[in-house]
Amino acid sequence: MLDNYHTDTPVPIVDLDIVARNIARLQTICDTAGVQNMPHFKTHKSLRIAQMQIDAGAVGITCQKLAEAEILAAAGFGNILISYNVLGSAKAARLQQVAEKTALTVACDNPVVAQFLSKSMAGSRAAIMVLVECDTGRERSGVTSPKQAADLASVIAGLPGLKFAGLMTYAPAGDPAPTSNFVAQTRKLCAENGLEINRISAGGTPGMATIGQVGETEYRAGTYVYNDLMMIAAGAATQADCALLVHATLVSNASPDRAIIDAGSKVLTSDTGGLDGFGLLIDYPEARIYALAEEHGFVDLSACLQKPQIGEIVRVLPNHVCPVSNLQSDIGLTQNGHPAGQLKINARGASK
């Protein structure tokens, strides 16, 4: 690829036209299904893209950590879901501040977190809406039975400063029945305790095609905004839907079949997403990034009919895009095929 843009590599570059198309596609799916769109901040961590999502019809923004919610709340986003157990004494005052600035929902899967959330709100007239996180098969966080979910809902409903709001799940791929059944049983048990479930949050880009089928009222998708090789492998995107490419320079070719690019694990990350290799050279699809050192990408060129040359800029589609943008302060933008400035990654590294 010719270096028309005098590109300083390695750098991720995002195509804003593809981003806008991806945002519109999810919004249409949500609107058609009558499900509220709460896209996930974790992928782009950019206030500008979050605003594009709101402008297209999203009702709020989901994030994973309190530090991300602080950035969103400070920027005036009015409806934020932290889809994560927030816990730790250093977070209490921070949590109350966010809850006083914005409509804040937090997910929770255990009474220790529920009590912490409640204590954090002491002295405040605001309240945190709390979703009970349910593990419907992914085996990450989440209560593992409808009974536990209903019991935790009652704990939450009884704590000052909290409002029980409903359920959250990150359902595994495949059969929706375990999730639907979990939700139905929990709804029944909660009703017996006098609690109504008004919100059910589901999520994940691979599940976009079937939004609504587990009875969710809102949806959290993150990766869809950029897409990556994992989403292609999951059947949720094509290469044309992938908005972020890492531009890297081929800096060494000491052995005929081995090239080194200037993007290693500190740019592409070591996250393979369970796929082979560490990204696709889209202009040389027969090439294979077979290893990464911190600043070296090792490329096997043996299968390439035409080989990239030293000094050439190559474009890498990452396996998993979310941790890639988290490594940058600013990434490049293009629009209509032309450079379009920089995108600030406001919540880079905001994991606290």
Place this chain on the structure above:
Amino acid sequence: MLDNYHTDTPVPIVDLDIVARNIARLQTICDTAGVQNMPHFKTHKSLRIAQMQIDAGAVGITCQKLAEAEILAAAGFGNILISYNVLGSAKAARLQQVAEKTALTVACDNPVVAQFLSKSMAGSRAAIMVLVECDTGRERSGVTSPKQAADLASVIAGLPGLKFAGLMTYAPAGDPAPTSNFVAQTRKLCAENGLEINRISAGGTPGMATIGQVGETEYRAGTYVYNDLMMIAAGAATQADCALLVHATLVSNASPDRAIIDAGSKVLTSDTGGLDGFGLLIDYPEARIYALAEEHGFVDLSACLQKPQIGEIVRVLPNHVCPVSNLQSDIGLTQNGHPAGQLKINARGASK
């Protein structure tokens, strides 16, 4: 572990006493061997720790990328080695600026890079010292034969703005003979071309115990400053030599044997370093971090006699520490067992 410090997790915390001991140990080895110490910036990316290394006797600092060298040069470090092929039109003016501020050496394994380095110095009275990078078995960058090394040395010696300075290798573990032979043959061929080899740079923390044995005049070690599970596995460190631990909070324990900590791949990185799991819970060594999501660390507690509780802060020794500090703007410090402020990671993400 009790949260005596009101620690906001997840956060890496560095023990400055261990850092000082590690720095002193490498310096003593180098001094004893009569080898100049050029420690690698890539691990800590901190000007403060780089200064500790200089204060202990290092003659300069090695870094991997031009962006790191810019930060070091701007802070007044007077002797910098970029152990990497620097290439790309956007880097030319930047390179000249660094070379005018500091004594700059750059490694190079091909004539395209040599010509780029030379052109970058057009109009400047400064010069870049250039080391020919030699691949003596690691199969990363580096010319693969003494003939190529000597030919490239002649190219460099003939280019304006450059001074041929010597050779650089990142020798593989094990038998030093291939590296020694490569160096000896290259020295002979260079001498026939009228070129003297004054510097031979070798590197790597695992090779610290045998510094000097391939005839190097200077040594680049990086990871030794913090150490990690990879260095323990390589026999280069013990757990007592490991200075950086990630403090994380146990936030979920929905299944008796599965805990979730609030450090995932965005903090611990997906870099396993070829080891099993994603870090060691040093207070619960029978536990196993078996998977990471972006903000979730999945811990198998089934082998633990005593299990950590929800809300407890656990300390994780990373598999590979270098990409971990690269994810942070600031990390915590302790000294004499007490909190000792923050360490700024000046070159976080400086991969350009």
